Amino acid sequence: MDFEQADALNQAIRLLSLRHRARAATLLAPLGLHPGQEALLLELARTGPMIQAQLSEALGCEPPSVTLMTRKLEAAGHIRRGPAPSDKRASVVELTDSGKALADQVKQLWCALAEETVTGLPAETVAELPGVLKTLTGNVDTRRPAPRTVAGTVQTGES
Template identity: 70%
Template sequence: MNFDQADAINQAIRRLSLWHRARVGELLAPLGLHPGQEALLLELARSGPMIQAALSTALGCEPPSVTQMSRKLEASGHVLRRPARGDKRASVVELTDSGTALVEQLRRLWRGLAEETVAGVAEPSVAGLPELLNTLASNVRRADRPGAQ
């Protein structure tokens, strides 16, 4: 691959990432949420109550980030944190009724954002996007590991 092609790919991914996160922030602000908190709430809705370490793995972020998000969401009444049985150092995070209601709003917001993002893209291309984007993410993650070439 030549530099111009590499630059075009990297710049497009960078712009998409920046603009998508900014758009997420705009959409979440009226709900009193910040980017990343919606992912935590949606994961709890998918998986049910989880210890923070498992939630960190599921979200692909650092444990301190999950702790901070969980604390803020607990303060706003959307999640409940309680000690894990058998391990007092671990906390289980679960949705409250308020959090469950908020998840329904987030699902509508998430669908709208996806539709907005893929507007003008042919349906066969849209259908293949999750696999393509997950492959790209896996490639970058693999390259970030110690000992990767």
């Protein structure tokens, strides 16, 4: 890939990420939420109660970020934290009735944001996007070993 193509691709991804997050922030603000908190609520709505460490892994963010989000959501009455039965040092996080209602509102907002984001795209393209984006995310996942660079080429360790 030449620089112009690489630059166009990287700029498009960067701008989409920034603008999507800003739009999400605008839509979440009336619900009293900040970006990231909706993902935590939706994950708990999907899976049920989870230990904070598991929640951190599921959300792909650092444990201190999850701790901060859970404190704020707990103070607002949307989640509750308690000791894990198997490990008293760990906290189990679960939605309250208020949190379940808020998660339902977030689901509606999320549908609207997704529809807004893909407006004008053919249905076939929209259907393929989650898989394509998941692949792109996996390709740049910092939690996996970095590829080695040898003489200007990237070595993935695969044959």
